[in-house]
Amino acid sequence: MNLVIDCFKLVKGAGKSIGIYNLAKSITGHLGVRAQKDTIIVLGNSYNKKDFDVPGVTFVEMKGNPLNKIYCILWELFLVPWYAKKYQADRVLFPRGFAPLRIAKKLASGMKRKIRDTVIINDLIPFYYDKHYPDIFNKLENAYIMNRLKASIKQADRIITISEYSREEILNKVPGCENKMTVIHPGLNDVSYTSLDIHSEKRENEKREYIIAMTSGLPHKNAAGILRAYEVYYEKAKERAAEPLDLVVIGIADTSPYTEMKKEVKAQVRCYKFFENFNEMCSIAAGGKVYLFLSYAEGFGFPPLESMQLGIPVVCSNRSSLPEVVGEAGILVNPDDAVAVAEALNEILTDKKKREGLIGKGYENIERFSWKTRTDLYWKELFQ
Incomplete structure (x- = not known):
């Protein structure tokens, strides 16, 4: 069996979601680690070759510019x-959730050979913004x-989505597709880090708890919600x-674009827009005494799990998929x-027993998202 994975449009740092790129x-x-007789072919581009040209797959660098919207x-x-x-x-896997037009599939494959489509629907955030x-x-x-x-949800042969919350959202928008849909929670990647040089500029800034x-x-x-909540915490x-x-x-x-403090x-309050060095970001995150994540809408939501992996207790929004991911x-x-x-x-900062209990539950919770079990499901x- 040959599986083609369409990664042509994936460019790290381009578009609105790094999550889709990392999941793909x-x-x-x-x-790729499991592939033997079965063949995996990745249709990629020059920007993502270093991430997708991996053992066990055949990487094909496609012509054309993945940053050109018309193309x-x-x-x-x-x-x-x-x-x-x-x-x-x-079979063709579409990690971005967009399958080609049905007529294009028929013209390309002909009547003798059926190529099955599987789309991954991460979330329906565009509908939320609308x-x-x-x-x-x-x-x-x-x-x-x-x-x-x-259209892709309706015509795809199979649908994978990443949470029960996203499944319900999909069924609300496209009723009747439940029999071809399965939920597979993403796996959690390692966010461990090596200690930074003591003279790192950002680490020098973070001497206080x-x-x-x-x-x-x-x-x-x-x-804005994070900053407002901190201001209340500060005053209390x-x-x-x-x-x-x-x-x-x-x-x-x-902070200025979001609230007047x-x-x-x-x-x-100190803000860091972006870390080029992932190790540095993890090191800064791991230094926190408590982790705050107040998103309104997430198809899944990795940040709370990553903080649990780093041993940080979590205060998290109760919206969308986050209760499903965070649990207790x-x-x-x-x-x-x-x-x-x-x-x-x-409560977390003053109640030692509560804090230690949450850290322990966090380590237990992340076991649900092992890539070993996720790979089996995929x-x-x-x-099969």
Whole structure:
């Protein structure tokens, strides 16, 4: 059996989701280790070759520019089936969730050979933005993405999605596809790190104990909610005559676009927009006393699990897929209730037994997302 994985449009750092890129990379690498008689062919590009040209797979560097939107639309709608036929595919996996047009599949494969499509639907965030933040993204582009997602879900032979929450969201948008859909939680990659040089500039900044938070400038990541909750935590600590911990935020460059903070509060907040060195980011994150993640919408949500892997107790939003992912291994809160978030932070920071219990539950929770079991499930879905 030949499996073709369409990775042509995946470029690290381009587009809105690094999660899809990392998931496709992990699936390819882990399936490649198991591939023997079965053949895995990756249709990639010059940008992602270093990540997808891995043992056990045949990497084909496709012509064309994956950063050109017009070419990518042509690729997505029409070209993939022809290359699938060229490499004698029995099945094509689309990690980005977009399958080609049905007519293009029929013309390419002919009547004698059926090539089965499997799409991975990570989330339906475009629909969330269409409802809650319609002016954030280009309306025409977002409408195209929503239409293509629904069409791909309807026509795909099989659908993989990454959480029960995403499954329910898909069924709400495209009823009747439950019999061809399976839920496979992603595996958790290793986020361990080596100690940084003591003279690292960022480590020099983080000599005091701190709360660590992960967000971004996108509205659904709720940077404003994190900052409001910290301000409440700060004020309540001062009322108790306690010294509030600093806040370190990864994913934004400054607090000003999201809220106006009092000068004395803002002085204890440091923001890091981006880390080129992943080891450095993990080292900074691991130094936190508690991890704060207040996203409104996630198809899955890796950051809380990564913090558990680093031994940090978690305060997490109770929205979308996050209760499913975090379970009882973190404190779940309403992301709009700054007082409740502040109280949860204080509880972890002042109750040693609670803190140690959550750390232990975190280590237990991440065992559910081992790549060993995830690979077994992907192999069964794609090859058997």
